[in-house]
Amino acid sequence: MFDFEFQNPTRIVFGKNSVAKLDALVPADARVLVLFGGSSAERTGTLAEVRAALGKRERREFGGIEPNPTYETLMRAVELVRAEKLNFLLAVGGGSVIDGTKFVAAAAGFEGDPWRILETFGGAVTSALPFGTVLTLPATGSEMNHNAVVTRASTHTKAFFANPLVFPKFSVLDPTKTYTLPSNQLANGVVDAFVHVVEQYLTYPVEGLVQDRFAEGLLRTLIEVGPKAVLEPRVDYDTRANLMWSATMALNGVIAAGVPQDWATHLVGHELTALYGIDHARTLAIILPAMLGLRRDAKRAKLLQFAARVWDITDGGEDERIDQAIEKTRTFFESLGVKTHLSDYNIGADAIDGLVAKLEEQGLTKLGERQDVTPTIARRVYEASL
Structure with a gap:
């Protein structure tokens, strides 16, 4: 740690x-x-x-x-x-x-x-x-x-x-x-909180056992209460209370203390909001699966931990388990009504040059916990998100 x-x-x-x-x-x-x-x-x-x-x-x-x-x-x-x-x-x-x-x-x-x-x-x-x-x-x-x-x-x-x-x-x-919130805003909140946790958890191991278990507990809680809050018409105070507290705990510094942090998904996703007006949480749902897939080697140990402890995936080879965990994450977002591809927002390959240029303009050329998300990697992430 x-x-x-x-x-x-x-x-x-x-x-x-x-x-x-x-x-x-x-x-x-x-x-x-x-x-x-x-x-x-x-x-x-x-x-x-x-x-x-x-x-x-x-x-x-x-x-x-x-x-x-x-x-x-x-x-x-x-x-x-x-x-x-x-x-x-x-x-x-x-x-x-x-x-x-x-x-x-x-x-x-x-x-x-x-x-x-x-x-x-x-x-x-x-x-x-x-x-x-x-x-x-x-x-x-x-x-x-x-x-x-x-x-x-x-x-x-x-x-x-x-x-x-x-x-x-x-x-x-x-x-x-939260009782009067429309389902799309609640879904955005669930996704936003989930990715906040992931950005502080899915990096590389530093024996931050407390932080890891806190993070995994938050992710499992969001997986449990998120669909109830978004999809079930009956208002349930305890579901909404757990969602609200999970979102607060996801980014108040507790799970970030003493561990590496990523934030590349956020910064690469920001350009989709700035240039195309896509809701912030929905940019995260688009970018995260591709980001994890392309950076699987650097994140391998934590991705396997994520697969086992968050999604209960323990059978199969390492790459198979990682693929399943990423796909379950994408499916979770989709189940909330949050789309996970650029094409869902009518954004095609012709947009990628402008998105990468905007990152370079702001000096965002070395992102991630290892500073290895360059504009070239960001381009590949956008391409994999199409």
Whole structure:
């Protein structure tokens, strides 16, 4: 196991009717900006609950944060924070709203061009406004980590940043908020969480026994509860609670501590969102099976472990077991209604040059746990994903 330091300062408030606890979580004298996405937060009554819980605190609201939050939209929120001298942010939504709020928190007091936050992957951030979250869609884990992804619409650039200053102060997780979600959003959440775990687990062995077992438990839980959440019409609180907590645990740093991490699937998939607008989780479902297949030699030991411990595949030769594990993963995504080929989205071989060029433009030329995913390998992954 590698040496590591681990700290996660985010307070989790989990359970039914937990939005009402905002009154105790948000400072009484806070000047609050509530950030949210589309009309669903209003339609489902979540915003009404938030307003009631905030009481007489001075409050402004900023809606319209996109499913892939854009720099241009978020800068309007930054301008509002600066103009109104607001000092606390509250994200109400899923990972995109929370990611966007992290950028607003970092950019509000930033001196110079805020795009530098993305150009330096968060390294230029020296201060950030405090913020909390009310999670409505389990998927990204953004409610308990210090990572964010922002898209610059003008250049079709999807950029990542991380900084410990943008950990949420608290996150409210009420599984009943998932009851009104459409099945496609729930499916995206299951896939997103699953691939988050895989990116930290399917690398190479370092005797991180605790991390491996945690990761395998999360994957098996998602395989168990994912179809129930997505496909069964009856609302089941425990299923939704386990899905929500799995998605949070998938990317809060616990299973990443002391082990190598990959993230090539995410970064190669980002270009499909930036250039073609495919939902983030669905890009992961497209890229992951091809990525695992092409990199099987470097990942062999962990792929065999994945086959045995996650999919109960123990018979046959090594390559046969690996093939079965990858195919079971693809079938799992497909069973949720998430397609796994570029052709399902009418993207053909003529798109690959542009996708690879975008990776090269951003300097993403050495990806993966061994830094061996070059543009040449990325091209092969796109080709195998057709």
